[in-house]
Amino acid sequence: MTEIENPKTLEEQRRFVEQALQQAETFRKKKKYKEGIELLVDALQYDLEKAKIYFRLGNIYFDGDDLARAEYAYKRALDTDSFYVNAMHNLSLVYKKQKKMSQYIKTYKKSQKMAIRHPQKSELSEDQKKATRRLARNIFLFGVAVIGVIILIVYLVLR
Incomplete structure (x- = not known):
């Protein structure tokens, strides 16, 4: 990651947060959980994209089997954006893994209803547009x- 040292402008901060989100996902896939966590915690200080960061x-945390922290993080994401469908769904998976079945069912159903009522915005590429x-x-x-054909047929029939 090409880090921006102490990003000062809003644009630099946005770029830092976006890079942190991408790099943290790479760390997660490589099972470098500590590095990903440190990077995201640093990104939280800019108060941008907090729901995504959480x-x-x-x-x-979920991949690292730290379910209590995963639950906390997903709840914080939902506190920041109450219609974050993926956070609600993943919170239900935390409850399932913790064997809190009643909370799992309740949260899973809520995530399904939320997905219908608040579909995710999709970004289309220029080619797709x-x-x-x-x-x-x-x-x-x-x-x-x-x-036009129907009007023509009606005209010819009524003539």
């Missing part, structure tokens, strides 16, 4: 053509 902390616009245009033109 969520990633929860993932690291172009393809979506092209598809929408083709569907619109097809609909206009069908309506």
Whole structure:
């Protein structure tokens, strides 16, 4: 990670937090939990993307079998963003692993309802946006053509 030493501007802080989130995920996959935790705790001081940071902390603690801290981190993510579906789902998995079945079921159901009511925003690439616009245009033109054919048929029949 190309670290920004003591990021001062808001843009530098955002870049630092984004890099910290990415690097922490890499550390988690390599089972370097301590490094990932330290990096995310450092990122918390900037008060940016707190829900994501706590969520990633929860993932690291969960993978490291520190379920009490994982539970705390997921709850903090939900305190920051009460509609964070993934945090709610992962909290239910913590309860399941802790054998707190009633809390697991309650939290899992809540995460499923939350996923329906508050779907995640998806970021489309420029190519995906172009393809979506092209598809929408083709569907619109097809609909206009069908309506035109129906009007033509009605005109010819009633003539």
